[in-house]
Amino acid sequence: MKTFRIPLAVLxxxxxxxxxxxxxxxxxxxxxxxxxxxxxxxxxxxxxGTVQKTHDIILWRIxxxxxxxxxxxxxxxxxxxxxxxxxxxxxxxEPYILGVSAGASCGAALAIVFPAIxxxxxxxxxxxxxxxxxxxxxxxxNRGETPPVTLVLSGIIVxxxxxxxxxxxxxxxxxxxxxxxxxxxMGGFYYATWEDVFICACAVLPCIxxxxxxxxxxNILSLGDEEARSLGVHPDRLRALxxxxxxxxxxxxxxxxxxxxxxxLMMPHAARMLFGPDNRWVIPASAILGALYLLCCDxxxxxxxxxxxxxxIITSIVGAPYxxxxxxxxxxELYGA
Amino acid sequence: MVHEPAASLTGLFPGLLFHGxxxxxxxxxxxxxxxxxxEDCLFSxxxxxxxxxxxxxxxxxxxxxxxxxxxxxxxxxxxxxxxGSGKSTLFRCCMGFLHPQEGHIHVRGVNIAHMPPSExxxxxxxxxxxHRQPFPFLVRDMVLMGRSPHMTGCFPVKKNDLDIATGAMxxxxxxxxxxxxxxxxxxxxxxxxxxxxAMAQQTPLILLDEPTSALDFRNQLxxxxxxxxxxxxxxxxxxxxHDPNHILWFCDRAAVLHQGSLLVEGPAREALAQDTLSKVxxxxxxxxxxASMDMxxxxxx
Numbered sequence: 001m002k003t004f005r006i007p008l009a010v011l012x013x014x015x016x017x018x019x020x021x022x023x024x025x026x027x028x029x030x031x032x033x034x035x036x037x038x039x040x041x042x043x044x045x046x047x048x049g050t051v052q053k054t055h056d057i058i059l060w061r062i063x064x065x066x067x068x069x070x071x072x073x074x075x076x077x078x079x080x081x082x083x084x085x086x087x088x089x090x091x092x093x094e095p096y097i098l099g100v101s102a103g104a105s106c107g108a109a110l111a112i113v114f115p116a117i118x119x120x121x122x123x124x125x126x127x128x129x130x131x132x133x134x135x136x137x138x139x140x141x142n143r144g145e146t147p148p149v150t151l152v153l154s155g156i157i158v159x160x161x162x163x164x165x166x167x168x169x170x171x172x173x174x175x176x177x178x179x180x181x182x183x184x185x186m187g188g189f190y191y192a193t194w195e196d197v198f199i200c201a202c203a204v205l206p207c208i209x210x211x212x213x214x215x216x217x218x219n220i221l222s223l224g225d226e227e228a229r230s231l232g233v234h235p236d237r238l239r240a241l242x243x244x245x246x247x248x249x250x251x252x253x254x255x256x257x258x259x260x261x262x263x264x265l266m267m268p269h270a271a272r273m274l275f276g277p278d279n280r281w282v283i284p285a286s287a288i289l290g291a292l293y294l295l296c297c298d299x300x301x302x303x304x305x306x307x308x309x310x311x312x313i314i315t316s317i318v319g320a321p322y323x324x325x326x327x328x329x330x331x332x333e334l335y336g337a
Numbered sequence: 338m339v340h341e342p343a344a345s346l347t348g349l350f351p352g353l354l355f356h357g358x359x360x361x362x363x364x365x366x367x368x369x370x371x372x373x374x375x376e377d378c379l380f381s382x383x384x385x386x387x388x389x390x391x392x393x394x395x396x397x398x399x400x401x402x403x404x405x406x407x408x409x410x411x412x413x414x415x416x417x418x419x420x421g422s423g424k425s426t427l428f429r430c431c432m433g434f435l436h437p438q439e440g441h442i443h444v445r446g447v448n449i450a451h452m453p454p455s456e457x458x459x460x461x462x463x464x465x466x467x468h469r470q471p472f473p474f475l476v477r478d479m480v481l482m483g484r485s486p487h488m489t490g491c492f493p494v495k496k497n498d499l500d501i502a503t504g505a506m507x508x509x510x511x512x513x514x515x516x517x518x519x520x521x522x523x524x525x526x527x528x529x530x531x532x533x534x535a536m537a538q539q540t541p542l543i544l545l546d547e548p549t550s551a552l553d554f555r556n557q558l559x560x561x562x563x564x565x566x567x568x569x570x571x572x573x574x575x576x577x578x579h580d581p582n583h584i585l586w587f588c589d590r591a592a593v594l595h596q597g598s599l600l601v602e603g604p605a606r607e608a609l610a611q612d613t614l615s616k617v618x619x620x621x622x623x624x625x626x627x628a629s630m631d632m633x634x635x636x637x638x
Binding site: 086089090091148213214216217219220222223224226227229230231232233234272276277278280 | 432433434453454455456457458459461462463465470471472473474475478482483485486488491492493494518538
C-alpha cells in the first residue's frame, strides 16, 4: 500500500485536472479546446485580447466560477466529513448526518429573513452549523462515550429541528424573501458567481490547509479520549479546534450552494480504501476525491439531459445505497458491539 | 520543576532530605547504589514512581485511603487487587485523569499533579486493556503515535521519531508486523504493539492495565517476557493484574490493594504470603512453595 500512495495521489490530481478541463468544455454550448485556451489566455493577459463575446461569457462568467465552486464544495464537504469521522471515532458521520448542513442553512435563512439581527449569511451559517454539531454531540454523549449509532440518531434529531426552523423562516418570510430562500435551498451551482468562489476559497482553503497540518493529531484523537490524553493531547480542546475548522469549511459552502449530502461520507471512505486510515493521507486524498466526485456529478447534472438535474438528486442516488452497503457489510464494526 | 507543598513534609523520613530540588543531582547519584537495595527507604529519590499517602474520593465515597507505593527503575511491580479495590482509580490518578484530594504522585522526582497532558505523557506511558479501534491503523503508525508527546508544531513527524519507533518495534520483536493493520492482529500481538508504543514514548514509567487478561497462555507468557525485557532497559513498570501467580512468577515486587488501602507492599514472594491471600480472597486459596517455584492454588475441600 505504502509504495502506491504517491503515484496514486499524482494520478488522482491528473484525473481532477482532466475532469476540470472536460467540464469546462462540455455542456449545452460545447466549446473546443482552442477556444477555451484562447479565452483563458486573454483573461490572464497572455493572448492578443480578441475574444469572442459568447465564449467569454460562457467560459469566464458561467462555467469557470461554477466549476471552481463545485471543486471547493467537494473539498470542504469531504474533508469535514473525514475530520468529523476521526474526531467522533465514528465512520458513519458527515456534515449532513450530523445536522451541520441543516444548521447552516437555517443560519443562512435567518440571515435572509432577519438581516438586521443576523448580518452576513456565512457567519450565521457557521454559528448555527457549529451549534448543530455541538448539540448532536452532547445529545449523544453518555458517560464519556459516544456510541456511533446514537450519534447518527441525535444528528437526525438535530437536523430535523433545524429543518423545522427553516420551515418557520419560510412561513414568516415575505414574498421576496421566500423566493430568495427557496431559490437558494434548491442547492446546486447554477448561480455561482465569482464572489461566491472568493468567499468560499477564503474560508475553505485555509481550513483545509490547517486540518492537513494537524492530521497527525487527528490520528491520536481518533484513538479515544483516554488514550489520546495518555499520548499527550488535550482531547476536548483538540476536538473543539477540529470541529470549528471543519464546520467553518462546510457551513460556508452550504451557505453558498445549499445542502449537498453524502459527499462527506463517501469520499473519506474511498480515501481510506485507497490510502489506509492514516489521516495525513486521508485528508488530502478526501479533498481531491471530493472535488473530483462533485465535479463529475455536476457535469452529469448539466449534460445528462437538455434541462438541468439538481445535483442533490445525483449525489443522493449514489450516496444512500452506499450508506446501506456500509451498514450491511461493516455494521458489526460500526455499531461497536 | 513543580513546587513541593509543605503538606508533604509530614512523614519526616531521612530520604526526604534528598528529595528537595537542591540535593537531587549529586546526592541521588552518590546514594543510588545503596538506597536501591534498601526496602525500608520509602521516599528514595531515584524512584521512578513515588506515590505518597494518596487519598481519593468521589464525593463522600472514599475510594483510596492513604496509599503509598514506590516503583524503582528496572523493576516490575504487580498491583493485585480484586474488583472494586480502587485499582483503576489509582491508575487514573497516576495518569492524571483524576486529581487526588490528598497525597502526591512523583515520577522521577517530579510532581505530576496538574501537569498538562502534553507534559505528563513524557513521564508516564499507558498501555490500555482493551483496544477496539474504528480505524485500522498500521502497526507502524500505531507505534509512531507513541512519539507524539515529543512532537511539536504542524507536520510534526520527523525522521528521528520514525527511527525511534522502528527501534521500539525491533526491541519488542514485532518488526515483521510493521505493515499489518492493527485489526488483523491477534490479541497478544495487539498487546505487544501497545507495549512497543509505550516504549517509543520513552517515559521512565509504564503503566499496564491487565495486559494479559484476554490472552491465551502462550501469549500471556510472551507478553510477560517482553515486559521483563522492557524492565531490564531501566524502565519502571507497574502492572495491574488479576492473577496472583503471574505476580509471583514475573514481578519483582507486589502491592496488594484491599478496599481502598494498601494491604501490603514488598518483594513479590513475601508480599503474597498466605495471610495476605486469605484476607483478599477469603480463604479460598492456598500458597504452595517448592524450592524452584511458588504457586497459588485453590483450597481443596
